[in-house]
Amino acid sequence: MSRGFYIGRFQPYHNGHQSVLERIACTADEIVIGVGSAQVSHTVANPFTAGERVLMLTRSLADLDCPFYVIPIEDVQRNALWVAHVRSMTPPFDTVYSSNPLVVQLFIEAGVNVRSPEMHERLTHSGTVIRQRILDGEPWEHLVPPAVVDVIHEIHGVERLQRIAGSD
Numbered sequence: 001m002s003r004g005f006y007i008g009r010f011q012p013y014h015n016g017h018q019s020v021l022e023r024i025a026c027t028a029d030e031i032v033i034g035v036g037s038a039q040v041s042h043t044v045a046n047p048f049t050a051g052e053r054v055l056m057l058t059r060s061l062a063d064l065d066c067p068f069y070v071i072p073i074e075d076v077q078r079n080a081l082w083v084a085h086v087r088s089m090t091p092p093f094d095t096v097y098s099s100n101p102l103v104v105q106l107f108i109e110a111g112v113n114v115r116s117p118e119m120h121e122r123l124t125h126s127g128t129v130i131r132q133r134i135l136d137g138e139p140w141e142h143l144v145p146p147a148v149v150d151v152i153h154e155i156h157g158v159e160r161l162q163r164i165a166g167s168d
């Protein structure tokens with residue numbers, strides 16, 4: 001049995017993430033999805049809570065033909081300990097899927113098999129771009145799965161992001 005690991009902040013979860021996970025599902029028997037920076041929320045760069053991001057993922061992946069586990073993972077501020085921290089929080093996995101240079105380096109140094117999936121339309125499918133589009137009142141819904149649109153509206157995420165981006 002092969003179990004892959006994929007981590008992201010998912011602020012918000014978008015179609016690029018969905019594309020990568022659908023491709024991982026074609027090669028892995030199970031997927032562990034790490035929700036990174038789980039302790040951070042209510043900021044412009046990280047507006048959504050870990051629980052809200054778990055909802056985005058689980059609802060978006062409901063039809064995925066591969067069992068998956070969504071695990072919130074808080075940051076540790078020491079990169080040399082990060083892989084051990086991740087391993088302590090997740091089911092065992094044999095392959096890491098990431099294109100993040102630091103994540104790739106840390107797992108390679110730990111002796112873990114790493115694959116770097118091709119990113120899906122990276123210039124537009126980016127949490128930074130999507131958050132900015134929300135703030136600017138531009139269309140963003142087409143960049144995320146329908147379930148994410150539903151979650152963001154359910155939690156009043158647009159209003160939250162606009163409010164926390166404001167100034168006093």
